[in-house]
Amino acid sequence: MLVNExxxxxxxxxxxxxxxIGVLGGTGKExxxxxxxxxxxxxxxxxxxxxxxxxxxxAAAMNKELGIDRVRGGxxxxxxxxxxxxxxxxxxxxxxxxIMEVQDALKGKILVDVTVPxxxxxxxxxxxxxxxxxxxxxxxxxxxxxHVVSAFQNVSAHHLKxxxxxxxxxxxxxxxxxxxxxxxxxxxxxxxxxxxxxGVLANSIVAxxxxxxxxxxxxxxxxxxAGIRITGIPDAKVM
Amino acid sequence: MLVNExxxxxxxxxxxxxxxIGVLGGTGKExxxxxxxxxxxxxxxxxxxxxxxxxxxxAAAMNKELGIDRVRGGxxxxxxxxxxxxxxxxxxxxxxxxIMEVQDALKGKILVDVTVPxxxxxxxxxxxxxxxxxxxxxxxxxxxxxHVVSAFQNVSAHHLKxxxxxxxxxxxxxxxxxxxxxxxxxxxxxxxxxxxxxGVLANSIVAxxxxxxxxxxxxxxxxxxAGIRITGIPDAKVM
Numbered sequence: 001m002l003v004n005e006x007x008x009x010x011x012x013x014x015x016x017x018x019x020x021i022g023v024l025g026g027t028g029k030e031x032x033x034x035x036x037x038x039x040x041x042x043x044x045x046x047x048x049x050x051x052x053x054x055x056x057x058x059a060a061a062m063n064k065e066l067g068i069d070r071v072r073g074g075x076x077x078x079x080x081x082x083x084x085x086x087x088x089x090x091x092x093x094x095x096x097x098x099i100m101e102v103q104d105a106l107k108g109k110i111l112v113d114v115t116v117p118x119x120x121x122x123x124x125x126x127x128x129x130x131x132x133x134x135x136x137x138x139x140x141x142x143x144x145x146x147h148v149v150s151a152f153q154n155v156s157a158h159h160l161k162x163x164x165x166x167x168x169x170x171x172x173x174x175x176x177x178x179x180x181x182x183x184x185x186x187x188x189x190x191x192x193x194x195x196x197x198x199g200v201l202a203n204s205i206v207a208x209x210x211x212x213x214x215x216x217x218x219x220x221x222x223x224x225x226a227g228i229r230i231t232g233i234p235d236a237k238v239m
Numbered sequence: 240m241l242v243n244e245x246x247x248x249x250x251x252x253x254x255x256x257x258x259x260i261g262v263l264g265g266t267g268k269e270x271x272x273x274x275x276x277x278x279x280x281x282x283x284x285x286x287x288x289x290x291x292x293x294x295x296x297x298a299a300a301m302n303k304e305l306g307i308d309r310v311r312g313g314x315x316x317x318x319x320x321x322x323x324x325x326x327x328x329x330x331x332x333x334x335x336x337x338i339m340e341v342q343d344a345l346k347g348k349i350l351v352d353v354t355v356p357x358x359x360x361x362x363x364x365x366x367x368x369x370x371x372x373x374x375x376x377x378x379x380x381x382x383x384x385x386h387v388v389s390a391f392q393n394v395s396a397h398h399l400k401x402x403x404x405x406x407x408x409x410x411x412x413x414x415x416x417x418x419x420x421x422x423x424x425x426x427x428x429x430x431x432x433x434x435x436x437x438g439v440l441a442n443s444i445v446a447x448x449x450x451x452x453x454x455x456x457x458x459x460x461x462x463x464x465a466g467i468r469i470t471g472i473p474d475a476k477v478m
Contacts, residue, residue: 125444172452180442195461199455203365206452209445213411216438217469221476229468229475237460 021187022046022083024076024090024098027058030114031089033160034152035071035193036062039165045071048079055079059089063125071238085183089114089152092134099138106146110180112187113138114152116211124216126209133205145178149173150204151188151195154213156225160191169227172207195229249294253435260426261285261322263315263329263337266297269353270328273391273400275301276430279402284310287318324422328353328391338377345385349419350411350443351426352377353391355450363455365448378415386419388412389443390427390434392450395464399430408466411437411446435469449459 003223021038025031026047039045039062047062049055052075071080080102081087086109090098095115099106117134119127128233129137139148151173159165171188173195175181180197182196188195198207261278264270265286276299278284288294288302291314298312311321319325319341325348329337334354335371338345356373360364368376378387390412398404410427412434416418420436437446449467456465 067384096394099461125439126444195460196456198452198461200364203448203452205365205367206445206448209442209448213437213445214441215444217435217472220436221472222440223476226469226471229470230465231468232465233456233460233462237462 001063003100018043018080018204019084020044020046021087022050022081023077024079024102025052025074025088025094026079026109027054028089029157030152030155030160031087032048032062033157033162034087034089034114036065037163038187039066039070041190042070043190044083046079047071047073048071048076049231050076052078060128062167074218077102077105083109084106085110085112087112087114088138091115092117092119095134095138095139099141103146107144108145110147110149110183111138112149114182115208116153117208117209124212124219126212128205133202133208134169135174135208136201136203139201139206147175147177148201149175149177149180149184150201150207151184153204153207154214154228155193158225163192167193167227168228168229169193169225171195172200172203172210174198174204174207175215176201193232196233242410243402245277251299257282258303258323259285259321261287261318261320262326263287263318263326264333265312265318266290266293267330268396269391270326270401271297271301271395272396272465273326273328273353273430276402277402277426278309280311280429282429283317285311285321286310287315288312289315289354314346316341322348323427324349324351325379326351326353327377330354331356331358331368334373334377335380338380342381342385345381347384347390350377350381350390350421351384354447355392356447357450357454363451363458364426365451367448372441372447372449374413374443375440378440378461386414386416386418387440387444388414388416388423389440390423390448392434392443393453393467395466397464397477402431406466407468408430408432408464409469410434411442411449413437413440413443413446416441433469435472 027049055073059071063070134151185195294312300312301310323424374389424434
């Protein structure tokens with residue numbers, strides 16, 4: 001079954017053909033959890049943070065836990081430069097400034113944007129920025145040279161570091177570049193989740209807004225992490 | 240199990256305590272399918288249509304199929320007047336004009352809006368009207384006297400008339416009136432689906448947009464009707 005494919009199979013050597021993933025905001029819970037799962041599956045990972053020191057420490061801790069030297073750390077700029085695929089996982093308030101700091105290092109690359117436009121205190125209410133999706137604004141800012149892909153907005157960070165935990169949440173992947181979407185769907189599978197090509201980048205509105213709906217469900221039904229599953233598509237049709 | 244509760248149990252007499260459901264656009268595929276399932280479960284139903292004649296014919300056909308006289312038909316105005324709970328199931332282009340025709344008959348009632356803002360030809364792309372949700376515009380138009388609830392946007396009309404078909408799609412129910420949401424969740428269960436209180440009416444953006452994402456998935460993976468399931472909430476917590 002797809003979601004468990006390779007579960008627990010840790011590659012002892014970093015695979016040569018896997019791209020370097022640079023995670024901006026890689027010391028956060030979501031970014032750090034994804035980074036850990038990718039490193040565990042053999043991807044070389046570079047953790048970025050506003051504080052390079054914090055990222056270096058976090059990388060050392062991950063390497064210790066993995067028992068292999070596969071994760072490096074540094075500033076967000078260094079992570080963007082080292083990345084073959086960059087992942088942005090920062091709070092919404094820091095999304096734009098982080099991108100502006102690193103944009104010249106992203107040219108020609110895939111940028112996976114994990115940002116959710118949550119506006120405290122009403123995080124259980126969908127509040128879209130300028131009435132559009134947050135990631136579309138980033139694509140406009142970066143221009144067509146960067147292949148922006150939206151993904152992972154609905155995955156609770158809670159259990160990502162627990163490799164034995166099966167997260168019951170599918171990932172919608174949206175982009176105006178279908179080839180980039182396919183690459184990111186591979187990264188979704190690598191963390192043990194099911195990823196679906198949800199169409200153009202504008203469709204990311206749904207994934208971004210859905211996080212607020214899931215928070216509303218968590219509150220209403222007193223559960224820690226409601227999620228979604230896509231139904232009606234046989235596993236055999238995936239990738 | 241909730242979704243199959245009472246499946247196949249047709250009440251031979253219309254239950255006295257169930258509200259009359261008036262379906263505006265009740266001769267359409269989605270509205271007609273929902274109406275048929277409600278009538279089958281004992282709800283008195285009034286089908287409305289722009290053509291009263293067509294609705295009367297459709298009601299007669301349903302009664303024949305059900306083997307009991309439980310469905311009436313007439314104009315959309317008559318359906319709104321007869322309704323204790325009104326359901327709006329018309330194409331997006333007709334949403335506003337239909338509501339304006341019947342608005343005085345809706346005062347104090349629940350209006351379940353099933354409308355999806357699909358804008359052909361790009362139905363696989365989320366295109367929100369005036370960058371908000373379609374149902375919020377309807378709530379503004381009707382004012383606080385009408386309890387507007389958004390639901391059923393993601394349910395494929397395909398199999399609604401086939402009572403033995405188990406549709407694998409949950410229903411997000413959004414409203415600024417939580418009591419009205421609870422009433423509508425009962426109607427969701429009555430058609431054999433799982434309904435979830437997705438929070439305030441603004442959150443309907445997700446359900447409305449999700450239909451375009453599901454159409455994108457149908458096209459990408461060559462399936463007839465992708466859907467969603469909410470995960471992480473035990474059945475026991477529902478209602």
